[in-house]
Amino acid sequence: MDFSLSTEQIRFREAVRQFTAREIAPAAREMDERGEFPHELFRRCAANGYFGLRYPESVGGMDADFLTYCLMIEELAAGSLALASIVAMQTLMGTDLVFRFGTDEHRARLIEPALRGEKIGTIAMTEPDFGSDLGGITTRAERSGEGWVLSGRKMWITSATVADFFSVAAKTDPDAGFKGIDFFLVEKGMPGLSVGRRIEKLGVRASETSELILDDVFVPADHLLGAQGAGFRNLGAILTQIRVMTGALALGLGQAALDASIRYANERVQFGKPIATYQAVAHKIAEMGTRLEAARTLVYRAAWDIDQGRRDNTLASMTKLFATETANFIADECTRVFGSYGFAMEYDAQRYYRDARFLLYGGGTSEILRTMIARDLAGGR
Numbered sequence: 001m002d003f004s005l006s007t008e009q010i011r012f013r014e015a016v017r018q019f020t021a022r023e024i025a026p027a028a029r030e031m032d033e034r035g036e037f038p039h040e041l042f043r044r045c046a047a048n049g050y051f052g053l054r055y056p057e058s059v060g061g062m063d064a065d066f067l068t069y070c071l072m073i074e075e076l077a078a079g080s081l082a083l084a085s086i087v088a089m090q091t092l093m094g095t096d097l098v099f100r101f102g103t104d105e106h107r108a109r110l111i112e113p114a115l116r117g118e119k120i121g122t123i124a125m126t127e128p129d130f131g132s133d134l135g136g137i138t139t140r141a142e143r144s145g146e147g148w149v150l151s152g153r154k155m156w157i158t159s160a161t162v163a164d165f166f167s168v169a170a171k172t173d174p175d176a177g178f179k180g181i182d183f184f185l186v187e188k189g190m191p192g193l194s195v196g197r198r199i200e201k202l203g204v205r206a207s208e209t210s211e212l213i214l215d216d217v218f219v220p221a222d223h224l225l226g227a228q229g230a231g232f233r234n235l236g237a238i239l240t241q242i243r244v245m246t247g248a249l250a251l252g253l254g255q256a257a258l259d260a261s262i263r264y265a266n267e268r269v270q271f272g273k274p275i276a277t278y279q280a281v282a283h284k285i286a287e288m289g290t291r292l293e294a295a296r297t298l299v300y301r302a303a304w305d306i307d308q309g310r311r312d313n314t315l316a317s318m319t320k321l322f323a324t325e326t327a328n329f330i331a332d333e334c335t336r337v338f339g340s341y342g343f344a345m346e347y348d349a350q351r352y353y354r355d356a357r358f359l360l361y362g363g364g365t366s367e368i369l370r371t372m373i374a375r376d377l378a379g380g381r
């Protein structure tokens with residue numbers, strides 16, 4: 001087995017790391033305080049080619065492997081989880097279904113500009129009454145003339161306030177369970193589409209989140225993304241990637257919180273010595289570092305698996321579960337190492353603690369993931 005990264009991957013990671021240190025980390029606190037979509041940094045990420053990293057050159061992408069993509073997400077998340085989440089939406093969930101199941105015209109008009117940062121895409125599945133229970137959604141898509149009419153209400157939609165296009169989950173057949181779910185391309189400006197209330201959040205505050213209202217929105221027939229009835233199956237193909245990518249987000253945040261803890265523990269003097277010299281504090285650092293390294297091994301292994309063409313949903317679920325719970329553990333310990341200063345808004349420890357909570361929801365909550373992992377293991381994987 002060879003666990004080493006290629007020279008190209010190491011070089012690329014270093015470039016993203018430097019960009020993060022120079023442009024993202026210094027802006028992270030202000031982004032958090034303002035709680036607004038960071039248009040300028042978004043454009044800077046696009047200019048660096050980050051949005052097209054995992055897409056083929058035919059649409060202006062870089063055709064990089066998934067592990068390289070995860071390295072980028074990890075580095076960006078070390079600077080700001082909010083910004084990294086925005087990038088993740090733009091490069092995976094918000095564009096993938098349109099890229100794979102849209103028409104050539106959609107790819108030219110929406111995906112290519114999105115990869116240049118000129119258009120913003122997002123995905124709208126969750127509803128006020130249906131989150132984990134995606135099969136229960138009540139947004140309906142009904143045939144009408146040469147297309148479909150969509151009606152319903154979506155909740156928690158990342159970047160909806162600024163998005164140009166949405167991959168919206170709707171039921172085409174309410175009696176068919178998961179096979180009745182499909183995704184539709186809906187575009188800003190279509191009559192009946194409106195962005196509702198913006199949600200004030202605990203963390204990842206610069207990643208705007210809001211309701212989305214579909215009131216008899218007509219979309220042409222070719223806006224059905226994929227064959228009718230295949231929406232849930234098509235989502236499954238990227239869910240594996242979403243879970244591993246979320247693990248990479250967790251690595252970045254965990255590393256930032258660990259680094260801050262080490263720095264602080266060496267600077268802070270109590271009883272005449274740096275607190276890092278006390279075993280109780282040193283053991284915290286050791287535990288944080290050990291769990292983070294275990295999470296990193298899982299994320300890289302799962303990403304590498306995807307690059308080998310394998311789709312191991314169980315491994316992806318384990319990866320998301322372990323890495324995001326680890327990030328929450330580290331962020332919690334970080335605020336303890338900081339003592340009361342971990343409670344002060346002027347230090348970053350509290351932001352890591354708040355932002356880490358976000359990792360626990362999208363792509364499956366820890367409770368749902370444990371249930372799925374147990375079921376998969378019982379079934380012999």
Ligand SMILES: Cc1cc2nc3c(=O)[nH]c(=O)nc-3n(C[C@H](O)[C@H](O)[C@H](O)COP(=O)(O)OP(=O)(O)OC[C@H]3O[C@@H](n4cnc5c(N)ncnc54)[C@H](O)[C@@H]3O)c2cc1C
Pocket residue numbers: 122123124125126130131132133155156157158159201204209358361362363364365366367368371
């Ligand atoms: C910042 C942010 C951004 C988001 N962005 C998007 C987006 O862009 N697009 C989108 O579609 N969604 C988005 N989401 C929504 C996210 O995917 C959902 O919040 C997630 O699927 C969980 O759904 P829920 O919050 O309704 O929780 P619920 O499903 O109501 O769960 C509540 C609790 O019950 C537990 N639970 C539920 N069912 C079970 C079960 N069967 N067994 C055991 N425990 C169970 C859960 O684990 C959880 O602890 C976002 C969420 C956040 C916080």
